[in-house]
Amino acid sequence: MIQTLFQVALGGALGASARYLAGVAVMRQFGSPVFPLGVITVNIVGSFVMGALVVFLGQKGLTHWNAFLATGILGGFTTFSSFSLETWRLMTEGRYDLAGLYVGLSVLVSILALIAGVALMRAVLA
Structure with a gap:
């Protein structure tokens, strides 16, 4: 178990570093666009x-x-790849209902959670 944890931690550090470098490369190539080009590039x-x-x-x-x-x-590079894999797994099992629910809830509830986190911290710091 500890060896697996170490593998995940080391891989995560490498993936997160690669994500940062990819974002820097996109920004150097295209400037600082309003559209999050670096994030979508990494996700795809x-x-x-x-x-x-x-x-x-x-x-x-x-x-x-x-x-x-x-x-x-890949988890450190983009958790979206794991999200995509789990969605695909549900679809290949013929569980399109659960895949749709997973996608919808993941996107909607994550955005709502972010909004709640922003609101909470603004209230705490006010």
Whole structure:
């Protein structure tokens, strides 16, 4: 268990660093756009890599790399890749109802939670 935790932590640090560098690269290339181009780029790239990775690791019998590569690196790079993977998993199981619910709740409730967090902290700091 501790070895797996270390793999996730190391991968997460690498993934988060890669996310930061990708954001810097996008900003240097395109300036500081109003649209969050760096975030969407990372989300799309991370989701693509997650899809390719889970198939590759599964077919090659290398699933022991999941903690480091998928949860760690890609999880640190973008949690959206994990969100996309879980949505796809539900869809491939024919659970389109749960996939739709998962997508809707994830987006809506996360935005509402962010708004609540902002409101709470503004009230606390007022």
